[in-house]
Amino acid sequence: MPVSTPALTIEIDRQQQLPIYLQICERFRTAIAAGHLRPGDRVPALRGLATQLNTARGTVELAYTILVDEGYLQMRGAAGTFVSASLPLSVTHSSRGQGLQDTDGRPKFVEAGSPKTADASCSGQPAPRPLAIAVAMSGEPRPLQPGLPALDAFPLKVWNRLVSHRARGAERAVLAYPNPAGYLPLREHIATYLGLSRGVACLPEQVFVTSGYRAALELVLRGLARPNDHVWYEDPGYLLARSFLAETGIQLVPVPVDSEGIDVERGIQLDPEARFALVTPSHQSPLGHTLSLARRLALLDWAEKASRWIIEDDYDSEFRYLGRPLPALKSLDRYDRVIYCGTFSKVMFPGLRLAYVVVPERAVERVGRVACSMNAGSPTLLQAAVADFIEQGHFARHLKRMRTLYAERRMLIVHALEQAFGERLIVDLPPGGIQFAVQFTEGPDGPVDDVAVAARAREAGLAVLPLSIWYANVHGRRTLRGLVIGFANIADAREAGRLALTLRKCLDG
Known part of the structure; x- marks a missing residue:
């Protein structure tokens, strides 16, 4: 049975500084909150909405990508794009939809730039040796230091x-x-x-x-x-x-x-x-x-x-x-x-x-x-x-360059770690950031002591941190054992390989 697309009228304000793709995102969130778009509804095709708004197809595609990432929309290939069927009730029955209705009771989109309300605007255990960690992260930068941008x-x-x-x-x-x-x-x-x-x-x-x-x-x-x-x-x-x-x-x-x-x-x-x-x-x-x-x-x-x-x-x-x-x-x-x-x-x-x-x-x-x-x-x-x-x-310009550079450098260290550690290390890359956590698989003697591994790594000149100490209970049942690794300052594949091999030696003691 064909799925109909609700009739939508989206207004954008080209006088606003807020980019059009973010305005589109906001209109869809408002429509979903107000009940005008419901879980399972098909949303307009990229080309159709771009034509309606007299904007580039890429602008609409960018907005849809953000809404998919946030969980509002789902893309189903040739079938089209739909409001997520798994939206929580707090979205579809939200008080945010109140006051967003025409006099006939039908939900509407609020035009960008409309007046806002007067109120609108913008114990567990302490971490082990926090002073020692802060000192270790200061001073002369060291390889694989978490949270450190590309100084070079x-x-x-x-x-x-x-x-x-x-x-x-x-x-x-x-x-x-x-x-x-x-x-x-x-x-x-x-x-x-x-x-x-x-x-x-x-x-x-x-x-x-x-x-x-x-x-x-x-x-x-x-x-x-x-x-x-x-x-x-x-x-x-x-x-x-x-x-x-x-x-x-x-x-x-x-x-x-x-x-x-x-x-x-x-x-x-x-x-x-x-x-x-x-x-x-x-x-x-x-x-x-x-x-x-x-x-x-x-x-x-x-x-x-x-x-x-x-x-x-x-x-x-x-x-x-x-x-x-x-x-x-x-x-x-x-x-x-x-x-x-x-x-x-x-x-x-x-x-x-x-x-x-x-x-x-x-x-x-x-x-x-x-x-x-x-x-x-x-x-x-x-x-x-x-x-x-x-x-x-x-x-x-700096942010744009760094996004490209970091995307390259993180893959350099990921490939090097996979080659050096094999099945001893689980690398589950997040979609962003300048550091990531890796998890050790259990060795022949049970869970790996990541604190000891990180200590040996520091002696070898590396600045990785043990993952377990980020937990309130270092020895808890759900505490993961691994390392937190920074990658922004890796110069090339050769350096990545050398660092990964050094780290692998630290695992074995």
Whole structure:
């Protein structure tokens, strides 16, 4: 029996800065939430919708690819593209659809640029030896170091010219104490960039520039947290963030992670009253999974029901090798409960010590007061140089080059690892990021001691980290044994092969 295609009228606003493909994505999400498109419905063909919108076929194809990645749509080859039959009820019966209806009760699309509501905007065990790990990751870069971008490929000549120009100009603002909230032109560029690339709608006033991710967390928690608040934390999760949170007195609630990301239902069982959730939705740290659509919506619903906060660590989502970078969790946030954190450490270089946080409008005043009391603004000279780097187009060009370079370099190390380890290593590549986790298969004497392997690797000059220590319970039954490996600085196939063989010797002791 033929499947009909519902009649759709999609309006796009060519005056908006938001790219057309992201506008198309938003219209489909709205239509699905309002019930105008239901699970199993066929959506318009690429060519037909491109003709209707008077836009390129590739633009529509890009939007459909993102919607498929997010779980909204399914492609069935020659049969066409359909609304996913497995959409959670929170999508198809969502309160987000309320108010999106014509006077005759029929759902409609809201034209881009329509006025927004006034409120719309943009314990387990501590990690083993967190200080030792931080020290090991600092200083002179070493091979296979996780989280380290390609330092050999950064445009140093351009950067030095921009910094020198700012230094020679000797503007009074550059010489004075920095604004605790950040250099305004940089905050404006960040807000524009997030709107265009990550789907995060925010004002420059919501953007706070910090001296790193830890400083961003401190700013947020000092502004919004209460003594003894509980926070969901991904298990396994980012080591250094876990150690910092433990120091603050906040009660950590490790919540298991699987192939769909953090298990929201399990989190509710473990601690339904937690006030914060710290998550890495685009590229889970360290396993690399992407938080599924169902989990994203469940997490947002959990936060909305009791005025909780979600801290989204979007640390390296710019680098995705299968399709374009997915929109951030914040882009789905209709309740203004997501606090978005980003960094320049992965997209430029970590020595900058520049990160940023986007806080909901309702929290700007509180966080602003804390920023002033901390009086810990980052050097204006570097912020101004980064603003110039973005404004003059160097940032966008650098990201484009790095996506291509990293896609090549990660395959170099993957092939080398497969040749060196054979069946002793499981490599399950995530779709993005500048690091990935590998898992050891059991040896003749049982599970591999990945901590010992990583220690031998450090003695051999490598900077890999054991996977097991990213878990709250290092010796737990579900703890995976393996390594977290960075690949961005691998120069060629010969170097990849040499490093893989060195690592293989460390496995055998």
